[in-house]
Amino acid sequence: MSRTVSTTLGEGDRVALLVPGSLDYLDAVLGLLAAGVVPIPLDPRLTAYERERILTPLSPALVVTSAAELDRVRAAYPDTRGLPRARPVHCTSGTTGTPKGVWSGLLSAEDARALVAEERSLWSFVDTDVNLVLSPLHHSAPLRFAMGTALAGGRVVVPGPFDPALVTAAIEAERPTSMFCVPTHLQRLFAHWDEVGVPDLSSFRLVAHAGAPCPDAVKRRLVELFPAGSTWEFYGSTEGQFTACRSEEWLERPGTVGRARPGRTLSVDPDGTIWCTVPRFARFSYFGDPDKTAATWRGDAFTVGDLGRLDEDGYLHLDGRREDLVISGGVNVYPLEVEQVLQGHPGVDDVAVYGVPDEQWGQRVCAAYVGTASAAELDAFVRERLAPPKRPKTWHRLEELPRTLTGKVLRSDLPR
Template sequence: MLLLSVARRIPGRVAVRAGGSERTYGDLFGNAARFAGALAARGVAPGDRVALMMENRVEALESYLGCLLGGYTAVHVNDRLAAPEVQAILDDAEVAAFVATPGRSSIAVSAPLVLEPAFDAEPLPPRALPPAAPAIIGYTSGTTGAAKGVVITQENLTRIIRHMPVHDGLRPGSRCAFTGSFSFVAGIWGVMLPHLYLGGELSFMAGLPPDEWIARMIRERSNFTYVPSPLAPAFIEEVRRRPEVLRSLTGVLHSASAMRPEVMRELVAVVGDRFVETWGMTETGAPVTTTVPADWGEDCPAEDIYASAGRPAHIASVRVVGPDGADLPPGQTGELLVASDTLFAGYFRRPEATAEVLRDGWLHTGDIGRLDAAGYVYITDRLKDMIVTGGMNVYPAEVEHVLARMPGVAEVAVFGAPDERWGERVVAAIVRAPGHPVDEDAVVAFARQRLASYKKPVGVLFLDALPRNAALKVRKPVLRERYAERRDGRMS
């Protein structure tokens, strides 16, 4: 009841601005209690799992808060997913209800109870669950293509909410220009809920053109915002044009996907030590590394701060290990292991998958990187070929599984290629079946009908055969080279 106690102290203060309307803390938590009551009236019991597929609306936040107040486990469903992907999550989580905002409620799924957010019931008195009970389950695909539920417990959620203000340099009453979306579960527990904990103000700004984004921050005297990689160049240009936004802005966060060092240099040149770079993943709850204001000064001890994700936060530790599991010295590259106070409890009902990544209190991240002599972390690759496009995780095996079912496709391998706007793009290498004139448009259309839009390939490389090594594994570095050659015009 961490957030409820805040709301009771400041019921008349504005909590959220969205779509031209405002909600005070009293309004927000009153609606959350009515949402919990609506679920209870429909037979949803304490501890039941409620799937939420939400657009960027204030009702979405009220629904998550309603689950927390009512003692339900919120199951996050990315609102960009296609119907088969959503159904897989509903089945895996065995949800008691599926709730979607109006723009997503028409998706064809089967669940015991399917409805839009309802706030017309009697408010439900708060119900607390045990600290070890799941509070939120955020689904992330695995390298096998199967969705896995990352369990964040009640206790863990409290730790995340209390930690994030320190991590991001937030102060009580912080006014947040929220450019993220409910597609990202980390935006809920990592940005929105911590701002409510501080008695702050959330202003939904996702999708605004850069000039309107900056103009609203000036009008609302925003203190904090998130700059995703694709929007960084336009953000830099607008801040240069309207530097008065910096009078109130104290924190500019970047995370989730790689930002080119030259763009980061420009951004820091414009916003100075307000900039915060972090690294983490759904399984870590909160980010595990961060930069601090002194990192952007001349005395920074990092080998290359603009290529770094900062140093481990005070609640976290990072190790670099070789294939044998032994620690590697600074400068050597290996798999990054993380220990943190906010690590997830495990994958929902997947003990083997949990045991594979959580060993002796350390999360085996699958990211490849190194530490420099001063302890700064550098992410250089991914152990299992995950693609990060616009901050969204795409697992090649998941896309390969879908495209392999396309008529005319004999073999397929999916990989990531550099993209200046999105960080990486999804590319499919395809071997056509004899006599099937499959083309690029058909491949993209087939994927779009069965996968979230961000997972579809935006490039297709047709080959006579996939390059393989002696163990018959596809050599994806070779595919990346061939795709780069084709894009450069060096390959017919």
């Protein structure tokens, strides 16, 4: 599947990164992209089963699994300030249960410059910025903000796996100007600050959150604690970005995720499906899957199947994510992918995976199943095959799953 770092890596080749996020990791991503070699950032906690399933269709030329290998990549591709000639390939399984690589292809110099300029214009990246990284860098949003900062000549701080005390210490010591977070991060930080006191947040000019619906009380406290005008929400997906919204706009229209980002337009079908037209440099395909790609695009507009409505001023309100999507701690968990793994257990005859509200994580992944397996057996089974965010935290053994007359599982009935 892979070969060593050398000049045999060509433009458009893909390099899978299965190591923890760090400043070296960021440098490797930037160096590869400047050379037209495309990184595939992945969770290093993926099991061997998951790695094989994701990487086989993407055919990476190199798979990096150690710090030593990452160092060799950095040495071979040292240009960390060059123009990125592609977008990293982030993977999303959508509702199919099969992970797909979101592929931009190699960008022309004109499109590459436009991509960097768009991000810099929206988020005002400058060389005095200090970006504090809270989420793992294999996720698309934190990597985008870190890359935008670095390309503008700013500094990036990576404290390590999220811990409220470490983040608080980094805020006090590093005086960051920006950070991306998910609502779970904010909830845990606020709880910690209730115990130890709120640090000086005056250095922040940008705090952006996304990844999951933000509880009203959390949103209002965010606005209260951070400098006026500094807090934003945006709505997007692995495939592309739809909106951006200052918190002050949200206060006037509670629940909105904002209007279309500059250079984009939004439309909503009669059934609520959201479509977004994007510039040429923001187009994508699903690597190796022309049918899925064709179903996603309508002219210059794409959809990820989310539902919503536009008000008279063009502000988007989400009516629901894809009906089977679970967002736990800001991580998208697709039930079908988990179900396909569980169906491989000999003690499972039928299974449905779903989410329930959780104060800490937003949603908790649960599984209802028919069969002879015990919860302990299923716990052990998924630990070998699924990364931690995808593993069900609660198991319910049933005599049968609730279904419609046509055989579709009634997921909305499962929490009851």
